[in-house]
Amino acid sequence: MRKREMSLLLLSRLSALLVLGVLGGLLAFLISRGGPVLGKELFFGDTPPLEALLGLRPVWNGLWPAVAGTLFLLLLTMAFAVLPGIGCGVYLSCFASPREKYWLSLAVDLLAGIPSIVMGLFGFLLIIFLRRTLLPRGSTGMLLAAFCLALLVLPSLIVATRSSLEALPDSLLLAAEALGFSRGQTLRHVLLPAAGQGILGGVMLALGRAAEDTAVIMLTGAVASAGLPGGLTSKFEALPFAIYYTAAQYADRAELDRGYGAALVLLCLSGGLLFLSWRLQRNLERRWKGVR
């Protein structure tokens, strides 16, 4: 064995163990501190759950407002992002001329690299601009945050849609052509259903990204206590912001425990979304490529 092989071997073993060890330690820490507080009180405090869920009584010492804020935000983000994202992906893979393809995919690549804080700054500038021109009473809030998050997750939607469609075998297209389908029919009845799981996987991935992002909502309207989301333009609470805020500003043991609980809940949410996305995309590959 030469020196270089030995050192690579050593490096590989060391770094694998280091990464696994640190990850394990981190998870064990979070679970041991956050696990015991998981339960009804974590979400609803001392408010009766049913009344809290219906919004009849406010929750002061629980995560429910932040969870509701995050879910509402995700819904709104997807309402903004899904149609343009999938449409653009379909257009890129099926219809775009080479020149359009070049410029669109360049724009998507550039957008994918934007730091999320810059997207938050964009939202902030946008609302200032709107205040000076069209909406003198506009302010940061749910709608603006969802719009910026939608811009942030658009690239992953577009790329997932495009690559799911491009992974389909040519024989599908040929068969549809031979049966005399028009282009629109081929797309609607053959290609989209065939690639559906992959596209859905992309949506899950985008959801996961939107759920965990803190920098954007920090600048576009997330606050530490706002109660349940009150409307499209009101300030809101969100899980990632609650975690960030707790780490910096917790006042007592109970708040800190709630922070651990929130971290664990967010971890489960984004882990679950990623797992779903991975399963869906793997199904697609198995079906059309016969991988494994």
Add this chain to the structure above:
Amino acid sequence: MFSSSSSPPWLRTVSLGVGAILASVFAFILFSALAALLRGVEWEFFGAVWSPREEKFGLLPMIYGSLILSFSALALGWVLSLGCCCTLRGLGPRWLAKILLTSLRFMTAIPTVVYGFAAVFLLVPVIRSAFGGSGFSWLAAAVMLALQGVPAMTLTMDGALQSIEEQTSLTAAALGLTPVQHLTWVVLPASKKWLLSSALLGYGRALGDTLLPIMLAGNAPQFAASPLESLRTLTAHIGLTLSTGAGGGERSSLLLAGGLLLVNSMIVSLTARALAGRGPAA
């Protein structure tokens, strides 16, 4: 597949609309940054002192902070990634590779803010008791950024190495190379370009990250000389200063910081595209 004239008109409109919105996001930020730069000549944005009370808005400490933090995190993270990737590609036992791959995939799902939260209560106290000081330091932020960057870098490297390994494995076997020799002397040298582009990816992410520096690096606008000192990055600077609702020179400096971050991420993306455009596909 089809020609653009056969596309449903709404699909074309949507796509070109998306393109236009994306372009205007870039134009908007770059234009604001430029305007701030021109307006704020007397504020010395590229000066070394940040002191709003004295009307000094120098961004140099933040630029320095962003650069040293991302490069140190990248150096650590890239070496770890290379090691992990070698484990995945046959230097380690099968079971270890399997566990590692699953863990890395899972790690891509861990929210940045959760890393930050855990580090505030786990890593920072360790640094505090081992080296003194507050513990909120360049070191804490760099370690967590490196860890956070490992999965993406490793998985990119792994994809590239796998395809090169497949292309060369028959020849290597015919030459009587062991898998370890094959990886060390054939696959790794052949995939230099991909190792470089994964480093680029890691750099872009480390520089653009906001939450870890803001939660862990201590945020003092100074030129940190040792890893135990506190520093402030451009991203953290935007987050911190904007939320205080500042105006005037502070506001303008933020716009400029955003513009700098955007230009940096554009350069990284364009370089990555140029790298990916040449040579064999992976």
